[in-house]
Amino acid sequence: MWRVAPVPTLPTTYPGRVPHETEQQAAAKPDSLSDAERRQALISSLPTADEDSPLAAQLIRDTQRRVTLSERTFEKPRSTRVFTVANQKGGVGKTTTTVNIAAALARSGLEVLVIDNDPQGNASTALGVEHPSGTVSTYDVLLGEVPMQDAVTVSGALESLWCVPATVDLSGAEIELVSLEGREYRLRTALAEYLRWRDEQGLPRLDYVFIDCPPSLGLLTVNAFTAAAEVLIPIQCEYYALEGLSQLLNNIELIKGHLNPELTVSTILLTMSDTRTNLAREVAGEVRGHFPNETLSAVIPRSVRISEAPSYGQTVMTYDPSSSGALAYLQAARELSDRGAAAATTESHR
Template identity: 70%
Template sequence: MAELHEDARRRIELRGRRFPRPAATRVITVANQKGGVGKTTTAVNLAAALAQSGLTVLVLDNDPQGNASTALGVEHRAGTPSIYEVLIEDLPMEKAVQESPEIPGLWCLPATIDLSGAEIELVSMVARETRLRTALDRYLGWRQASGLPDVDYVLVDCPPSLGLLTVNAFVVAREVLIPIQCEYYALEGLSQLLKTIQLIQAHLNPTLHVSTILLTMYDARTNLAQQVAAEVRQHFPDRTLRTTVPRSVRISEAPSYGQTVMTYDAGSSGALAYLEAAREVAERGAAPTNGSSMGMPAMAAGEEEER
């Protein structure tokens, strides 16, 4: 009954809602080196929710698995112009970007199987850490010169590792969004991720900061989920969204139909949760968070190390 009441509240609050445009393009990398926490699901559904609310959104699928491309319904078979050609062959991004057939204003730079070899090829390349940022800057400049609408949000989906593809994703972004699964070991490895972000900030991208943490796979019926949520909110009170994303069969089913849950079942609990999370992200604006740019208080980092 509590879940039904929450869904009803969200439907009333969010129906026909238009989200505010940021003052400048917000580039957000969705990252967590732990697999299975909902990175791709979060990236595509937040992107879809923002686009449905009147914003122009670009998803950069930087994961060789290409799951974000699948969920957005864009072509990503071998041979399709993709992020691989952009990174390795300097293909202009506008020649590879595709619009999602389901949602106007939602664009995707797809990933093909070729990207699986990019980690090795990038090692010997000049400016290997900044190639994605250079390509994106050129693309945004091209859109402006062509009289096209500015891109409001760029969301970057990452592989579950800390290789050169993820480094490129951190260098291209200004903000990091970390999805955290409400399960045991949810915070495992988080301090390592935050140390990596600190290194990127110190040497390659001083503007990078953790702006947002989203709790995913939340089951309010279990004490464990409530304990994990409480712990995350204690360590990251200003960065953790109020919205939690529930476990949802609809969210899991949607990619198999080449859709996000926002179009697959817009009235489901999962879709309403991502829509509300997108509203929170939009309302927070583009201003960097005050405090530690690494996104984790020193004491919290120490506590995480002890765990």
């Protein structure tokens, strides 16, 4: 695989380096302002975005977003939330969305599992998990050869981000599953057993599970739909964006009717948006028109930093956490978390 040479990091001491105050020194300073007041003061002190200078406007928007987002932590959901990230259209940002939202949540200390359910194994690569053929993987779990805990591996960059890797072996599973008992529920059963096992072992409860799907609607995707309660659909801001979406939604309705009544399309995320083009704006408007409640207000920009992160075995959340792409994914994770909390509150008031 093509790899870019890692960017050299500067030594912490070198001639001319201005010594900064340590975190302890900063924390020891008397401070009469609350965190919220300090954040608001910082935001107000920034100049307003100058639309005549797109680069400056972008920088200002990013700084405002960084300040607003960085100081808040994510709440733990009331129970484990399981998402399937699906769209049978290829290359729309399913894997990128899976790993970056997962990393955004894990970075704030939540326990997050990514199940790579695509023989391409791109999510495993982006999480820095080795996955040559023969690795204990989703394939073995689906075929019932190993319990899920034997396949779970910690990701390369974050200690509370876990991954069940996928190998090319998984491409045979679509056919091998056909003759197996409960073929549509293999992943659901394995995940439920894993969650129970963690509990028995006294391990922390998982807060989020994300299942990355292949670009097809075969048995692998059906297994992901029966294992989850929520579907996250990434939609690329391109011409033909909505093509094939009705087929995906019909399939989800069928699964809901026959195999998993809990399933809902809770989240739609606009990806790879080139905000300078009218097309991106038109697509976003059309998607929001059809799905006003499901579409997140965060929009993921097209960004080189996002696309180069996997070649370092990283998500953009650790590769370049202050880039526009990382901030957009952080905002998407924030909305997804807040909406879950709001849904849980509505539920408890019923």
